[in-house]
Amino acid sequence: MYQATLRTERLRLTPLSPAHLRHQLELDADAEVMRHLGGARRREQVEEALRGNLADADRAPGLGYWAGFVEDDFAGYWLLRPPGSGDQEPVPGEGELGCKILRRFWRQGLGSEGSRELLRHGFDDLGLTRIFAMSAAANTASQATLTALGLRHAREFLADAEDFPPGTDLRTTEFSMTQEEWQGVRVGG
Template sequence: MTEIRTPRLLLRRWLEDDLVPLSEIHADPAVMRNIGDGRPRSTEQTAGDIEAWEEEWDDEGFGVFAVELLGSGELAGAVGLTVVAEPDEVAGQVAVGWRLGRVFWGQGYASEAAHAALEFALQDRGLERVVAVLRTSDSASAAVVDKLGMRAEAAVQHPVHGYDLKVFGIDLTQYQE
């Protein structure tokens, strides 16, 4: 079982007990406003997300981790890697992404977990490049990609929802600098 420990977090595969706390995170409009269509997700949709993330682990050897606080065991959210389906400009590339419950914002958890996922991608899984695709209005996530050392590469539009996106990237040589 793939696990990563950081000073404050455990990144691990998904457990059955994670559905309820992740559903609560997904039900918060503030958490979901910059993800997908921007709407909260139901428990059934969240169960589908976890299932898809676990399938990606099985198919690709990487995926989205459950993020647990080491001190309390609370589920803080989800951080990890996924193969991008859209927009076309980055389809097929591996992206790092994150979503944390609002009570966990502003404490550096997203940066800590995303850094661990990026290191896992580039050093453990041997990927040559990782991207991040963000809504241009998502300044909190832009701060995370900046801390990761990712560089802005392109401005695109979401092909279905039409909102503006910014693509960031980093390759193995940039990461090792």
């Protein structure tokens, strides 16, 4: 299904493809990047995740995963994916927001910049009614970014333990924004 290339002042967000495997390998091999996401991944795990992400993007028109580039340098990836697992029907009108950024691009505002563009794309282009994001409870930087974007704390829960190694803190926080809240953020900010 069609997925748009998106642009911000500094980022070009290109729909994720098999050609981006080397970039995802670099990103997912970094234990610090993956600290709140279950730890660094081996090549086989990254290949499986990429296949899953590409299949996931086919579940709802316009939603998916994007490789982000600053000029020609890979910076990370952003997602606005259909909620739920691949064997479930997507929740109509909803999308799940997220991003992972290479460490050399941390603290430059790129996470916010790309995520803001995905909020705009989801609400303005796709007409979504609600966008939410998940953050590990310990990932205060991610939570600060989501709050600065205008998403509100929605709930806390324990993540599914089978997705993480033993001993992982499974506390997770959900943040969300509705179409009406987005319109308020756009008018007010």
